[in-house]
Structures are given as structure tokens and as C-alpha cells.
Amino acid sequence: MGITLEKISKSYDGRAVLKNLNLEINQGEFHVLLGPSGGGKTTTLSVMAGLTEQDSGSVSIGGQDVSNLSPDKRRIGFVFQDHALFPHLTVFDNVAYGLRVRRIKGHEMTRKVENYLSKVSIVKEKGKFPHQLSGGQKQRTALARALVIEPEILLMDEPMSSLDAMTKETVRDELKSIQQEIGVTTVYVTHDHNEAVLLGDRVSVLNNGRVEQIESPSELFHHPKTEFVARFIGIKNILKVSLIEINNHEATVRISSNGPDQSVTIRVKKYPIFGKGKEINLCIHPKKIMLKREDEAVDDNLNRIRGKIVKKTNNGNGFMAIVDIGGTTLYAAIPTNFDCKVYENVWVCFAPDAPHPLCGKKCRAAETKRRCLKE
Amino acid sequence: MKSLSFDLTVSLIAGIFVCLIVLPMLALFTTTSFGELVRQLKSPLVLSAVLISLETSLTVVFFALCLGIPVAYLLAMKDFKGKEILDTLVDLPICMPPLVAGLALLILLGGNSKFGGMLNNHGINLIFSKKGIIIAQLFVSIPFLIKSARDAFESINKNVINASLTLGASKFYTFKKILLPLARNGIYTGMIMTWARALGEFGATSMVAGCIPFRTETMTVAIYQNAMSGELAASTAVALLLLVFSFTLLLVFKSRVKI
Numbered sequence: 001m002g003i004t005l006e007k008i009s010k011s012y013d014g015r016a017v018l019k020n021l022n023l024e025i026n027q028g029e030f031h032v033l034l035g036p037s038g039g040g041k042t043t044t045l046s047v048m049a050g051l052t053e054q055d056s057g058s059v060s061i062g063g064q065d066v067s068n069l070s071p072d073k074r075r076i077g078f079v080f081q082d083h084a085l086f087p088h089l090t091v092f093d094n095v096a097y098g099l100r101v102r103r104i105k106g107h108e109m110t111r112k113v114e115n116y117l118s119k120v121s122i123v124k125e126k127g128k129f130p131h132q133l134s135g136g137q138k139q140r141t142a143l144a145r146a147l148v149i150e151p152e153i154l155l156m157d158e159p160m161s162s163l164d165a166m167t168k169e170t171v172r173d174e175l176k177s178i179q180q181e182i183g184v185t186t187v188y189v190t191h192d193h194n195e196a197v198l199l200g201d202r203v204s205v206l207n208n209g210r211v212e213q214i215e216s217p218s219e220l221f222h223h224p225k226t227e228f229v230a231r232f233i234g235i236k237n238i239l240k241v242s243l244i245e246i247n248n249h250e251a252t253v254r255i256s257s258n259g260p261d262q263s264v265t266i267r268v269k270k271y272p273i274f275g276k277g278k279e280i281n282l283c284i285h286p287k288k289i290m291l292k293r294e295d296e297a298v299d300d301n302l303n304r305i306r307g308k309i310v311k312k313t314n315n316g317n318g319f320m321a322i323v324d325i326g327g328t329t330l331y332a333a334i335p336t337n338f339d340c341k342v343y344e345n346v347w348v349c350f351a352p353d354a355p356h357p358l359c360g361k362k363c364r365a366a367e368t369k370r371r372c373l374k375e
Numbered sequence: 376m377k378s379l380s381f382d383l384t385v386s387l388i389a390g391i392f393v394c395l396i397v398l399p400m401l402a403l404f405t406t407t408s409f410g411e412l413v414r415q416l417k418s419p420l421v422l423s424a425v426l427i428s429l430e431t432s433l434t435v436v437f438f439a440l441c442l443g444i445p446v447a448y449l450l451a452m453k454d455f456k457g458k459e460i461l462d463t464l465v466d467l468p469i470c471m472p473p474l475v476a477g478l479a480l481l482i483l484l485g486g487n488s489k490f491g492g493m494l495n496n497h498g499i500n501l502i503f504s505k506k507g508i509i510i511a512q513l514f515v516s517i518p519f520l521i522k523s524a525r526d527a528f529e530s531i532n533k534n535v536i537n538a539s540l541t542l543g544a545s546k547f548y549t550f551k552k553i554l555l556p557l558a559r560n561g562i563y564t565g566m567i568m569t570w571a572r573a574l575g576e577f578g579a580t581s582m583v584a585g586c587i588p589f590r591t592e593t594m595t596v597a598i599y600q601n602a603m604s605g606e607l608a609a610s611t612a613v614a615l616l617l618l619v620f621s622f623t624l625l626l627v628f629k630s631r632v633k634i
Contacts, residue, residue, distance in 0.1 A: 071540040078541035084534035098542035
């Protein structure tokens with residue numbers, strides 16, 4: 001079943017946490033709520049579960065309005081950030097808890113519990129108490145406990161935030177395959193954009209109580225719509241540009257964030273929004289920028305800007321060069337075969353279709369039908 | 376050297392504390408012999424006082440559980456108007472001198488008050504009876520259970536409670552299967568404190584129930600009565616028995632329950 005939030009608002013002590021939030025999650029979808037701390041992710045999840053009562057708006061699960069139903073009536077499973085296992089019960093009894101509530105006992109209960117314990121690879125630990133488990137085992141127990149009741153919706157609140165990198169990777173892969181096997185609609189809260197990419201079918205970026213953008217991970221990461229989304233997902237290359245000329249397929253723009261004496265013009269793909277204003281923000285993914293040495297030949301079809309490497313950094317996924325192009329800095333991924341030094345002069349090259357406008361508009365059309373991607 | 380002298384100072388202070396508790400207890404033993412103690416404990420008056428004290432104090436623990444746990448749950452889990460007033464009311468009997476509590480209960484339950492008169496009309500007489508002792512002891516001792524249980528409820532991770540609710544459990548099921556077991560140690564501590572306070576209650580009890588031998592004379596009242604009438608041996612026997620009760624029960628609970 002899908003879940004729909006309509007015009008949800010929630011305030012704590014006069015501080016608005018959710019502001020008219022709308023969200024529609026499809027049946028069977030793995031949906032990630034991504035955003036910074038205080039953006040409203042956990043409150044959104046809590047409203048879905050019925051643990052927090054919204055000030056206004058409605059929550060529907062499978063088309064049925066559940067706004068006034070208590071959490072025990074919503075047929076949801078919830079995995080908490082701190083696992084929230086029952087400390088006085090064994091792993092088996094933790095997982096069996098929801099079944100006992102539903103008066104499922106005896107052989108059927110044991111079969112179901114052991115089935116889910118084996119799905120999350122924790123059968124051997126079934127007699128242990130939570131304090132005897134590792135972080136990963138606690139996580140698996142919490143997942144089995146939420147899934148064994150066969151919920152319509154699985155809600156997960158930053159469940160992997162306390163796990164080490166290696167365990168996180170294993171549990172993440174297991175989670176994704178279990179979700180695909182069961183097909184349960186899943187809403188997953190995280191502030192880690194790598195997790196969002198690896199897990200989500202679609203990602204909603206929440207900021208300041210509002211959804212900034214809902215997209216597939218690849219589309220979100222290559223075509224962020226707002227400056228906030230771009231910066232949050234780690235794209236720091238945002239160019240403020242002024243339109244000079246628009247042709248059939250391309251536009252010529254001047255980078256206005258550079259000083260007046262360092263004016264640089266570039267050619268970019270024409271987007272529908274270009275007709276509406278002269279000042280616009282463009283973002284370029286660091287992987288779409290190529291660095292060339294000063295004496296290297298550059299393809300005429302590419303934009304070419306002279307720059308100086310001011311810093312080299314490692315963002316965890318590889319080395320980045322920070323290049324000053326005359327008042328504006330750009331991040332560029334450094335290929336493994338490109339050996340460059342700090343303060344070296346280079347050409348910053350990118351194709352006209354590499355920059356993407358931060359239009360700030362919600363896309364109503366499906367990704368395959370969008371004019372901005374087709375033209 | 377500095378840390379050694381600090382440890383020595385702290386140990387000396389702890390020694391003073393031990394003396395403060397142990398010396399008065401030892402003094403009790405110096406006034407009697409074992410044979411005398413046994414003889415006194417076999418006397419019907421002392422035996423009756425012991426039985427009345429045990430009966431009333433254990434009944435108080437039962438009623439404190441029934442009344443105190445819901446109040447503790449409310450204070451720990453809910454936000455409501457008047458919460459601070461309720462919280463202050465819980466603390467009040469601890470701060471109030473027991474004689475004042477006894478006087479207030481005497482006025483309320485006595486035949487001259489409207490409430491007491493109404494009870495009398497229905498054949499219920501609480502003054503100078505065991506029921507009066509129970510009410511007086513409950514009044515002064517129930518805050519200990521409420522405060523201890525409240526702290527225990529408050530220390531439970533809220534997400535554990537939420538997890539139970541999202542698994543389909545009702546609030547009552549969650550209370551029964553999650554909250555009560557997790558607050559168990561705090562509730563046991565509260566029970567011991569309540570029982571000890573009820574057993575040692577004197578002021579309010581003597582005001583409400585008087586000192587009628589074989590009817591309303593509790594152990595503490597018997598100690599006072601005997602000491603005042605020069606029966607020091609009987610007084611000491613009851614006092615030592617009271618000490619043994621408290622010490623043994625505390626020891627048993629501490630070894631069984633991690634308080």
C-alpha cells in the first residue's frame with residue numbers, strides 16, 4: 001500500500017517543524033527522506049506512524065484516511081534509530097512480541113519468528129538479550145521485529161547511524177534485498193546521501209519542514225533543482241550566470257560571480273527556464289568537469305576556462321581538485337591517471353550540456369517526459 | 376600523597392556515619408539480655424503489637440501499589456494541566472510533620488466532621504481502629520512508592536514504548552508487558568521504602584488510632600508506651616525486633632533485586 005501526506009503542518013512551542021508538507025509514496029517503493037538535522041524528517045516519519053499528532057493535514061495509507069488512528073491501528077512497522085529493543089526480552093521474544101499482541105501463538109508463531117530471524121541472519125542469537133548483541137545484531141533484530149507482523153508500511157528512522165562502515169554496508173545490502181523480496185512500502189530517513197543513492201527508488205529532500213525535491217537518486221544527484229539540494233548532496237559547483245544570447249539549442253552566458261575584469265563566457269545547453277530571466281544559477285557535477293594541462297589540446301566543442309588548482313582534497317570517494325577560475329572556485333574530480341599539483345595552471349573543460357539550471361521548480365512530468373531533459 | 380590524604384579524610388567521615396547509625400543500635404542491646412528478649416517477645420502484648428504492625432504495614436504496601444502506580448504513571452508519562460500541583464501534593468506528606476497529618480485525618484474522619492459523620496451513618500468507623508492505622512500509614516508512606524515508581528517509569532526509553540505501540544499493542548498491553556517489567560526494580564524499592572515508613576510510623580498513627588492494647592497498639596506505639604511507663608525491657612525487645620525486621624527485609628531485597 002502507498003502512503004500519502006497532505007498539507008501536514010506541525011509546530012513545537014511555536015516553532016514550525018513541518019510546513020504544509022505534501023508527499024506521495026507509491027506501493028512497494030523504497031522511499032528515502034533525506035535532509036539535514038532539524039529538517040523535519042523524523043517528525044514526518046512520526047506523523048506517518050501516528051506517534052506524533054499533526055496540527056493540520058491528513059495521512060492516508062492505501063487510500064484510507066488514518067489521521068485519527070492510533071499507532072497500534074495503522075498496520076505499520078517501525079525501526080528506531082536506537083533500535084528500541086525490549087531490554088528484558090530475548091531476541092526471540094522481541095521478534096515474537098507483535099505476534100503475541102495479535103494472539104498468534106504456538107507453532108505458527110515460532111515458524112514466523114524463525115523465518116524472519118533467518119532472513120536477517122540472526123537465528124543463532126535468538127536466546128540472547130539485547131545487551132549481549134552487537135550493533136549490527138541489534139539492528140537486524142529490530143528489523144525482524146518490525147517485519148514479522150507483515151506491515152503495510154515499514155518506517156525506518158536513521159537505523160544505521162550507529163553502525164560502523166563495514167557493518168553498515170552489509171546490513172544495507174541485506175535490507176535492500178529483503179525489501180525487494182517482500183515488496184513492503186518502505187520509508188527510510190537518513191542524512192547520508194550515499195545511503196539515499198544506494199537504497200532509494202526515489203528520494204525526497206526535506207529542508208526546513210518542506211520537500212525541496214522528489215526524484216530518483218540518479219536524477220537528484222545529477223540535476224538538483226535548488227541550491228540547497230545541490231549543496232546538501234555535495235555539489236559545490238554553483239555558478240551565478242547572466243544570459244547573453246540564446247540560440248536554437250544553446251545559450252551563451254557570462255559567469256557573473258567572477259569579478260568584472262575576469263569575465264568568462266561559456267556555452268550551455270538551452271533549457272526552457274532560460275527564456276524567463278536573465279540571471280540564473282547553474283550547477284555542474286564535479287565528475288562532469290575534465291582537467292587538462294595548459295599545453296594539452298582541448299576539443300572545440302567543450303567549454304574551456306583557464307584556472308589554477310588551489311587545493312586538493314579527498315571527499316571519501318576519490319580526490320578532488322579545487323580550481324580557482326578567477327574569483328569563483330570549482331570542484332573537479334581528479335582521474336586516477338591525472339597527476340596534478342597545487343598551484344598548477346590547468347584548463348577546466350566541460351561540455352555545454354554539463355551545467356544544469358537550479359530552477360527551484362517541482363517537476364510535474366515524469367523524468368522521461370521532461371522538456372528540460374529532452375531538448 | 377594528596378590523593379591518599381583525601382581518601383583518608385573521606386574514609387574517616389564515612390566512619391563517623393557508620394558510628395552514627397550503629398552506636399544507637401548497639402546501645403539497645405546493652406539494656407537487655409537474650410533470655411529477657413525471648414521472654415518479652417513471648418508476651419501477648421508484644422506479640423499483638425508485632426502482628427498489628429505487620430498486618431497494617433503490609434496492607435498499606437498493597438494499597439500504595441494500587442493507588443501509587445497509576446499516579447506515578449500519570450506523572451511520568453503525561454503532560455496535563457495541574458501536573459505540578461499533583462506533584463507537589465505527592466511531596467507534601469513527606470514534608471508535613473506526622474502529628475499534623477494525624478490531626479488532619481482525625482478531624483476529617485472523626486464523627487464531628489461531615490465526612491466522618493457520613494461514614495459513621497453507614498456503620499464505618501475509622502477512628503481508633505486498624506483501618507484508621509492503615510489510612511494514617513498510607514498517608515505518610517505512599518509518596519515513597521510514587522516517587523520511586525515515577526523515576527523508574529521516567530527512565531524507560533520512550534522509543535521502547537513507541538516500539539510496542541507500533542507493533543500493535545494497546546496502551547494497557549504496553550503498560551503490562553513493557554512498562555511494569557522495566558520499572559520493576561524502582562517499584563520494589565518504593566515498596567520497601569513504603570513498608571519501612573509504614574512500619575516505623577508513630578505520630579499520625581497514634582493520633583488517628585490511639586494506643587489501645589491488643590486493638591490499635593502498633594510496634595512503635597508499644598515502644599513509646601512501654602518506655603514512658605518504665606517498662607524498658609519490653610520497649611527494647613520490640614525496638615530490637617523492629618530493627619531486625621527492617622534490616623533483614625532490606626538485606627533480602629538488596630540481594631534479590633538490584634536496587
